[in-house]
Amino acid sequence: MRMVDMISKKRDGHALTSEEIKFIIDGYTKGEIPDYQMSSLAMAIYFQDMTDEERAALTMAMVESGDQIDLSDIEGVKVDKHSTGGVGDTTTLVLAPLVAALDIPVAKMSGRGLGHTGGTIDKLEAVEGFHVEISEAEFIKLVNEAKIAVIGQTGNLTPADKKIYALRDVTGTVNSIPLIASSIMSKKIAAGADAIVLDVKTGNGAFMQTVEDAEALAHAMVKIGNQVGRQTMAIISDMNQPLGLGIGNALELKEAIDTLKGEGPEDLTELVLTLGAQMVVLAKKAETLEEARVKLQEVIDNGAAIEKFKTFLSNQGGDASVVDDPSKLPTAQYTFELPAKTSGVVSEMVANEIGIASMMLGAGRQTKEDDIDLAVGLVLHKKIGDKVEEGESLLTIHANQEDVEAVKQKLYDNITISDSAETPKLIYKVITE
Ligand code: URA
Ligand code: CA
Numbered sequence: 001m002r003m004v005d006m007i008s009k010k011r012d013g014h015a016l017t018s019e020e021i022k023f024i025i026d027g028y029t030k031g032e033i034p035d036y037q038m039s040s041l042a043m044a045i046y047f048q049d050m051t052d053e054e055r056a057a058l059t060m061a062m063v064e065s066g067d068q069i070d071l072s073d074i075e076g077v078k079v080d081k082h083s084t085g086g087v088g089d090t091t092t093l094v095l096a097p098l099v100a101a102l103d104i105p106v107a108k109m110s111g112r113g114l115g116h117t118g119g120t121i122d123k124l125e126a127v128e129g130f131h132v133e134i135s136e137a138e139f140i141k142l143v144n145e146a147k148i149a150v151i152g153q154t155g156n157l158t159p160a161d162k163k164i165y166a167l168r169d170v171t172g173t174v175n176s177i178p179l180i181a182s183s184i185m186s187k188k189i190a191a192g193a194d195a196i197v198l199d200v201k202t203g204n205g206a207f208m209q210t211v212e213d214a215e216a217l218a219h220a221m222v223k224i225g226n227q228v229g230r231q232t233m234a235i236i237s238d239m240n241q242p243l244g245l246g247i248g249n250a251l252e253l254k255e256a257i258d259t260l261k262g263e264g265p266e267d268l269t270e271l272v273l274t275l276g277a278q279m280v281v282l283a284k285k286a287e288t289l290e291e292a293r294v295k296l297q298e299v300i301d302n303g304a305a306i307e308k309f310k311t312f313l314s315n316q317g318g319d320a321s322v323v324d325d326p327s328k329l330p331t332a333q334y335t336f337e338l339p340a341k342t343s344g345v346v347s348e349m350v351a352n353e354i355g356i357a358s359m360m361l362g363a364g365r366q367t368k369e370d371d372i373d374l375a376v377g378l379v380l381h382k383k384i385g386d387k388v389e390e391g392e393s394l395l396t397i398h399a400n401q402e403d404v405e406a407v408k409q410k411l412y413d414n415i416t417i418s419d420s421a422e423t424p425k426l427i428y429k430v431i432t433e
Contacts (some may be wrong), residue, residue: 065160080193116355126421130318205351249378347421385423
């Protein structure tokens, strides 16, 4: 086989065979196929697309390029959840203990990543003593006993994806549905998921800005998962404004605690119940989404969900008393209000830019080496569709710096108050095939 022939084949709009795709991915991972040929192929895929069979073959070739986590010693259906990323997205922190409270095994591998705030692990580390540096054996034991554990990234997962993603980043080929879908799915499958629930975000704070694009990506991922024997479902949810009220690591942890107690923001609660219901059905703990939702509400109402969260924290060295006394979480030195300049209705809160404002406070990382400040961030008091009076606070800034003028300006530039506005839809679609 010659790489040049496969590039030409794809350029001319033909489908590659599974053997050809495997040859390409193996060769590129080993360094036998050079970057210039791989980038040429990525561009051909960008224009010519891939068939469902090609997408599944590409995904599995990337899965097989490195280590795969073996979760077979954990009883039950391991359901993983993935979000394509948003601002103030606290859903994993709530969902994990919530579904574990229904005896669904949650075996989560998480990274730190870059972004407006830290990742799930950073947020959890706002709890004194909590750590994810546990052995794989300990991880599996914890999941079997308590149904929930989180481990830091271990092993050499999907090296092909890492290499191809870095190449796409500098060759104008990131925005390709077959390449994005196979990239995301390969990572979930290598991490050992039996079933996968996807939260595909749409809006100005999301990767896929229109509902149509988000839907195309969701369909592509659901098809790949189902084709390779991992039952997969997706929802399309809104990211035109931040999710919930807290944006920042400790602030989001606090929000997760509130939500597990049934006292969380309305949108976060609704999203968690929608995603959670899908996880419960995939794990075969309920026949229908309606039945699943009732069960989830039950463990919130009877306290089992928040108890599960405490067990999880203390199992991994964390001080679980923060659940009853959130003042033990890292707290910023200063708070500042952002008063509305006029009366009216909030009509726009540009999610992405508000995320950048929290990053300016130190809540997120720009490069892998950056330290993050777990205490800082924003707490919104108003969301799109809410009435506001002139002078009333739109949000509170939690900072460890005295000068927040630039942050305030960024926020004012990205929050609009008009005469009227409607609360945006939260969930656009549920996709099961
Ligand atoms: N996220 C990924 O993991 N891969 C992509 O290709 C795009 C976004
Ligand atoms: Ca939030």
